[in-house]
Amino acid sequence: MSRMSYSKALGTAIAEEMRRDENVLCIGLDLAYYGGAFGVTRGLAEEFGTDRIMNMPISEAGYTGLAVGAAATGLRPVVELQFGDWVTIASDQLVNQAANMRYMFGGTLSIPMVMRLPCGGGGSAGAQHSHMFESWFSFVAGLKVAAPSTPADAKGLLKTAIRDNNPVIFFEHRQCYQLQGEVPDDPEYLIPFGKADIKREGKDITIVTYSYMVHMALEAAKILEKDGISAEIIDLRTIKPLDTDTIINSVKKTNRVLCLQETWLTCSVASEVAAIISEQAFDYLDAPVKRFGSPDCPVPFAPVLENYVLPNTDKIVRAVKEMF
Amino acid sequence: MSRMSYSKALGTAIAEEMRRDENVLCIGLDLAYYGGAFGVTRGLAEEFGTDRIMNMPISEAGYTGLAVGAAATGLRPVVELQFGDWVTIASDQLVNQAANMRYMFGGTLSIPMVMRLPCGGGGSAGAQHSHMFESWFSFVAGLKVAAPSTPADAKGLLKTAIRDNNPVIFFEHRQCYQLQGEVPDDPEYLIPFGKADIKREGKDITIVTYSYMVHMALEAAKILEKDGISAEIIDLRTIKPLDTDTIINSVKKTNRVLCLQETWLTCSVASEVAAIISEQAFDYLDAPVKRFGSPDCPVPFAPVLENYVLPNTDKIVRAVKEMF
Amino acid sequence: MDLKLRIKMFRDMYTIRVFEEKVRVLAMQNKLPGFFHLYVGEEAIAVGVCSALNKDDYITSTHRGHGHLIAKGGDINKAMAELYGKATGYNKGKGGSMHIAAPELGILGTNGIVGGGIPIATGAALSAKYKKDGRVAVAFFGDGASNQGTFHEAINIGAAFNLPVIYVCENNLYGVSTRQTTVRKVEDIAVRAQAYGIPGVIVDGTDPDEVYKVAKEAVDRARRGEGPTLIECKTYKHHTHFVGDTDSYMNKEELEAWKKKDPIAVYPKRLIEEGIIDEDGINQIKKEVEEAIEKAIEFSENSPDPRPESALEDVYAD
């Protein structure tokens, strides 16, 4: 175990996989020397050279498609967008090409690539630097979607993503990069996709969440504990595939559930989890499923507005209490 | 009333709005003379000229952005993509620009534009010409989303969309274009957004759906009737805004609900409707909410495969029967 | 230029021609599902370019892709069966006309997204350079596609990193019904090479010898590590945009003029004139090709449909 940041854990995962497999390479803006938008690839160019840590022109569709073509022909590209917001520019290559290709081509090739997307609000980055698009990509057949919350999960999931033979959209929350935690040194530390993690056991309510909101939920659970409410926190870790079993088993125990996420609710991960629970655990519910996320507005700039909009510990505590 | 096709009804809506407001113009591929991908704008260039029915280069991001800029400065562009699948190429201009601009700019401007997206499967068009992205855009704050099923709705909703002062993503199902129906001649025939239509009354189960699946559901209802199951069919018509009241009231009456759509279920419209019902009508449900759509694979080419994958009348009947 | 290669070029062009004309008839008879964009009239491009490639070189193709598939060595039985949506097709009936791939031949797919293949070919070239395996990649695309952002972004990347990739624009003057010079101010696509600092060459896309020559030069250049070339092939398609389309936008006189340059008519005459083959030889090839295509149709019609449940397979790789 070593103590390190989420950002460092991601960098470590990439470095280990690059040492292990010479077909792994990194593609993105300012990755070499500068270290990418959040320092994840800092130091890697020194070890692996700029043929493997490649700085691109500002052409998100172009270099995402470059990665698709490279992946189709035997490389394992790890692409970084500086902010996940502009995956909108790259989404054709991900959705119409990468996600479809193996299927359309009858299984004759595969697209082993990872798309790393820093995401989420906070810090007055404004509407164009705060989006979360995990629901978009979870919708799409042929893609996988991961969204780690802790340094250890970041390492274990990114390594699994790089070894996965499918396109994986990997959401890294901006507010997580500086979080510190214990991370296994084992270069075979792999976290399987489709296995949620119960980050806290509880018996009165299940909070299903992922990414940065896991930390808010854990804070909220501490406060709720004092009021006699014992919350179980499920960190989904991957959204596609989704660990339905862990969710359902928890709900069977607690009989109450809050589906929590940072962003808008319509057609979202929270909607999906709520729908699954009402389909599969209907008879175990003591109260209606509840969803909590952001109201339907873009993320505003001014701190007072941004705070008003984004979920936080207090709001989660309030939302849970309303369910009792 | 006149009898006409869905396609003709759309063309009529555009023509009427262009006569009414000289700021309305059409932007897209092959719109003039050729009539666009499905003949919707056929004949319009003869009346309005090619300054108002504009043929574009194949540059979806470019001409969508062109429309955003035109809308921000007083025009009301109606954009057509030949197939909605490649809205992936145009989505940055819709999501990061159009949807955000009014908000980010403190309400100082508005983006009155319509994005017309032919969508859906059928006819072996293959994975890259069969996508349905209504869940993506319903997720996004700042956008509105409509998806008419009949010629009359097509006319009434498109006219409302063109007069709306916000970006509207307008899904036209490819299998609907040739459907015939009675359409009001009234040039003020406007269908308000956020008003679902009960296309068939029933008392045993509510089927909530939209777009082409409305017709499949109506067929299914006829068959179910014979087996003594009376199905109420709700056509959402617009997904954002969503008519929650009509859904909830129907569920209170029937106590059973199938959320039906053509495409993948994860983080979809069906998930959203299921989540809302389990939040707001929990106590009225006699059975768990059920969702029905396509399995998690791209839309295949061969008819035998495509039929296997897409929902149809028989599959809907079966899905409903399993709920009793 | 190798004589055998030139004869093979005729055979390949003729194979494409007959294949496409059969597809046209079959599609109009509703024997084939989906819709089809034919390569008739443009055969010399795919054949000229692919004749300059090795079996393991890569190509990406377009919605109008049967010609590229065949020119790159595609099996016509598997190709035809795919258009029929049969289990024996290249992609088990899952892809169809606009989504056929044969990775074992370096064919990374026809493509339903205009401009979608250009970055993918660039990525294949990156693989080749990364692995130093000596391969090159070719991106085929239309004049319409040259207005897509992917054209700009991918070629800039290919140029900046000196990737072994050749960008082949098939300029048939139209995108669907739209005369492309009404939506683009420059006459030639080749001038756009200057925006990326790479050579831009114009060639008569009805002449397989000429196409081969410029392609060979570009391929050699790419293999030497000198980076991409943009080749613009002037051409014209003999049919409408897709089978069953209205033809109101087509310019009949222009079409007639281009038909005079039809490679299927002109090229065998040239081979005969140059004494490379005689009339009988040509006829023999034609007969063989026609028989092969008939067999491909037979093969396809006798092939089984995919198992319905196979629709759920091949979504994810293990």
Next chain:
Amino acid sequence: MDLKLRIKMFRDMYTIRVFEEKVRVLAMQNKLPGFFHLYVGEEAIAVGVCSALNKDDYITSTHRGHGHLIAKGGDINKAMAELYGKATGYNKGKGGSMHIAAPELGILGTNGIVGGGIPIATGAALSAKYKKDGRVAVAFFGDGASNQGTFHEAINIGAAFNLPVIYVCENNLYGVSTRQTTVRKVEDIAVRAQAYGIPGVIVDGTDPDEVYKVAKEAVDRARRGEGPTLIECKTYKHHTHFVGDTDSYMNKEELEAWKKKDPIAVYPKRLIEEGIIDEDGINQIKKEVEEAIEKAIEFSENSPDPRPESALEDVYAD
């Protein structure tokens, strides 16, 4: 050229300079939320170009957009207050540095998406042409943005339809830490104009007179209905990519060389030499500008925060 205009150009450039240097200090003191890209060193471009525009002409700007806002006539109180996230800001604190608009001045927004504004300016030009109101639109963007697909698609559209739009590339040699010639094979962006059949002009982006001259020509051309021009302004920024960024990638010597051409130092000297203004006049302007900026800071600091619930307003228009 009008003498008053030249003096105003100095005043505007100086306003931008002082504004930006203050923003830098305030941001480092954590008095401003968010992050900031400064226009220091590039002032002559925004000022030269906007001096050739009318009040109702349109511009779209970038992440590095304060300079464009001020040069187009933006109120520095409202601009500063927006950076503070105050209710009195241009956009009620909802936008911030990268998302400020002032439609009444034709300012259609700074933009957080590199390349995002280029099609939008083109659309504004379409409006102008459609309504025949004589306006023109300017898209400002960086050298890095010239590799985006939107650059290609939008300029092609602008050219094809002869829209009254001017594409102004601010070539400061870098995109974040990346020397752009390492990801682009051509030295100059202006050559890319050839791909669209429009004029491409290179100008010294530190000289407001020169920038004004080429901008004026392009604007006149656009107003005459002769279509777009691509103007490449050679420039250099004096600070890091954003405030608080590491500067390890910056080339100190190159920076020093460019600082010798700093318009804020060079231009007033030229005005004095040419007898257009004297030292006192310059100092008077400087004093006025500095005071105005101090007032803008005061105004902002004394302004109220937005009401929290106002976060839910302005999402949709009625």
